[in-house]
Amino acid sequence: MSNVIVKYHNDFNRIQLPSLTEQEQNILFSILAKIKNNNDNKPIRLFTEDIITGSVISKEHFTAIINSLKTKFFKASFMQIIETDTEIIDSNFHFFNTMDIHYQKKNQDDGYDNSKIFYYIDLLVNPRFEYLVNELTANFTAFELTEFISLSGKYSKTLYRLLKQFRSTGKAYFEWQDFMERMDIPSDYNMCNIDQRILKPAIAELRKPRNLFDKERIPFEKLQYTKLKNKGRGRGGKVVAIEFTFKPQVQEIQESKELPQDLKELENYVKKFERKHINSKDDGFCYIEKVSVDEKGRIKVMLYDNDKGKKQITLSTLQEFQEKIVNCLYH
Incomplete structure (x- = not known):
């Protein structure tokens, strides 16, 4: 992937x-x-x-x-x-x-x-x-x-999204009621349930190492949370906010652009048929303007017809490309 x-x-x-x-x-x-x-x-x-x-x-x-x-x-x-x-x-x-x-x-x-x-x-x-x-x-x-x-767990996924907004600072603060609504936490959960069923499992999941793209990584290193209370008598006080801290993520994430080697070889092959003509049962007499291969190995062919203009077709396999393009080349 x-x-x-x-x-x-x-x-x-x-x-x-x-x-x-x-x-x-x-x-x-x-x-x-x-x-x-x-x-x-x-x-x-x-x-x-x-x-x-x-x-x-x-x-x-x-x-x-x-x-x-x-x-x-x-x-x-x-x-x-x-x-x-x-x-x-x-x-x-x-x-x-x-x-x-x-x-x-x-x-x-x-x-x-x-x-x-x-x-x-x-x-x-x-x-x-x-x-x-x-x-x-x-x-x-x-x-x-x-x-x-x-990630496992719907609360882990939601918390992951919320914290990614603050990836460069390593600190996220939420008013308690706002946090409850964004996380979709049931209103009848008491504080003990929220800790045991939601926050602690989610924190553990987001601190767990995982292997992605042949590299071990942790979604949020040193992730922890603190619930903030207003002043109350004794040990009491109502929770009014929650703060998360983690190691800042300074490196920008980038979408991979390079094709794997096998897809590169496929693209090199299909591109040989650019600027040629086909005469097929489905598309008639067309000029092959451009051919490319996407990350899933599908072959995208941009055809041009003088009367109908441009049309892109997507072929799932090399065999389909052979049948619809190579075998229909106009010599």
Whole structure:
């Protein structure tokens, strides 16, 4: 798995997300990593293989998670309160303007079977939220998707995201009620439950060494927390805030750009067919303008037709490339 970076404006951390499972968080932030810096105002199409999920799960399970996210996040309504001299406006809107989920019928020959499998999703971010994921140069949170997916526990993942905002300073402070809401901690949990069930396990997970990209690393070295109380009698006092400290992370994380050697060899081969012509049953007589290979080994071919203009096709295997491009070369 390559080094994919999730990057968004710090304001996203202030959104109280619905209660999401570990795998729902993995998929959601994998999607956010894919849609960042989409400036052409067109929906982005993501297939199953575009969405990194960590552990291998069945198509049926993946479909169930997408359906759950559809209700919890994709269709969730967010509210913005706007106050003027004469009015207070409660404005409700969705994170995505476009959210079209395409399914394939599981049993296409059975007219009575309505079961379906996720195929792809088209997403376009609401203009009100575009600043959260596009053109980020300051006030942003960034982390490696692979490291995020490797974490166990939904509270560990949420705390990881919140602390990454303060990665360069090594100190994060939250008002207690704000922290409870951001972490989605049940309101009926007493302080002992929060310590034993949430904070201590999450701290242990975020201090645990793990091997990523053939290198051992710790998400947050020397991570610890202190609950701050107001003045009270004796040992009492109400918890009003929480502070986390850890070793500052001064090195900027970067998205890997180089292809592995085997993909480089594949790209060197397919690029030989640039600036040639094909005459295929599907695409007719076309000029091969550009050929590239993405990090998953898929071959992307940009075709040009005098009448229809540019068209990009994606081929999953070298065999498919041979059948649709090489075997259709016009000599």
